[in-house]
Amino acid sequence: MQAAPMRALENIIPRVMLVDCARAAVDAQRKRILAGEADAVDADAILTAACNSALAALRPSLRRVINATGVVIHTNLGRSVLADAAVQAVVEAARGYSTLEYSVANMARGSRHAHVEHLICTLTGAEAAIAVNNNAAAVMMVLAEFAAGHEAIVSRGELVEIGGSFRVPDIMAQSNARMVEVGATNKTHPSDYERALTPDTAMLLKVHPSNYRMIGFTESVSKADLRRIADSENARRRAAGLDVADVLVYEDQGSGALMHLDVFGEYAEPTVRESLQGGCDLVSFSGDKLLGGPQAGIVVGKKEYIDRLKKHPLARAMRLDKMTLAALEATLRLYLDPEAALREIPTLRMLTEDAAVVRERAEALMHAMRKRVSPRQAHLSIVEETGRAGGGSLPMCDIDTYCVRVEFKCGNAQACEEHLQREREVPVISRIKRECVLFDARTIVDDDIAEIVDAVGSYFDSLASAKEA
């Protein structure tokens, strides 16, 4: 057996890993012989298989990909891409010691919350804020602190599932809040909430239908109405001398829009500031959806309530690490200048970029591809498509976009997509429509173009060499 390739790999791959790969390759060959699929020991094949799996094992599992799907907030691909300033801040925080829980001003222990709280308050008009691991954690914590063992009233139209693993009824059960469902799927009226109030009601919960919209014969109760209902119940309790906590109005707002995105017109997501002004005591949202920052969950609202959340054991269990805090702080700082936010936060830039600019990028990609792919291999064209924001945001907004369409003269779309994802150091994620592969220019950057072209070119090369062999 020619073991030189293995020996060369020994310099870059830990020996234990090489031995494992060699054993697995021998085992696989033995099984094939026993199953009658091979009749002799093929040493070269074993060696090649062992080297390939050793090289594959060298690749990190969490890798960069190119998102050519056009879905800007793609949960499977990591939701928001961080702004350069946020990336820099992460590197700084990771590379050395930091003021994570230390105040140089006081020369003493400081608060982890301090780094982002003031910024969040400035940007949303809130009295106080706390950031935890993600919005699911934030919802869980709010329910556990204010509604555990009590009743929380929620409309049947808002018992939503967001992504496979976040369901409002399940989170409520987990937090020990007693869910009181009111209204019908399509319509809930203020009187539905009023009738459901008892002395044990702790909360009126509103859940933003992030990833869908109900249209037609529908009605939901506004935040202002919920505020009014809570206020009159609280006044009644005081007048009756009841010794129970106030009913809170809490909105799980989801997307975390800090700016109004005019391009989306009537379907633009309400901002966090609007939710607070609408009368919510507490509002929670994600850090990595429309906000465009790292994975995080932020709760804003009245100081007395946020102070209680800061002391909750879940706040400790779900606290942010220094790298996330650094990214969040840097992202929030960009919002202090709304133009800088639109320009530098990739999620906002991609969502609001003019379709004409997207078209130019699509054309640049097509022209570069024409130099690598011949008309006998594929027909390339630019097509107009409508995209979606993704990540449970802006579900009604059609986002005009442009794609490069590859129509196959040899090979086919499925095989090409497989090559782009499985055979490349930087996988390219595209989509297939009517036997063509589409590369959406809205979610790629100019620096991705060479890589996409090389990926498609190498697919056609692989067809040619398969034919020769």
Ligand SMILES: *Cc1c(COP(=O)(O)O)cnc(C)c1O
């Ligand atoms: C996305 C979303 C969640 C879950 O947030 P994560 O940050 O993904 O944990 C919860 N509620 C609403 C309304 C959402 O849109």
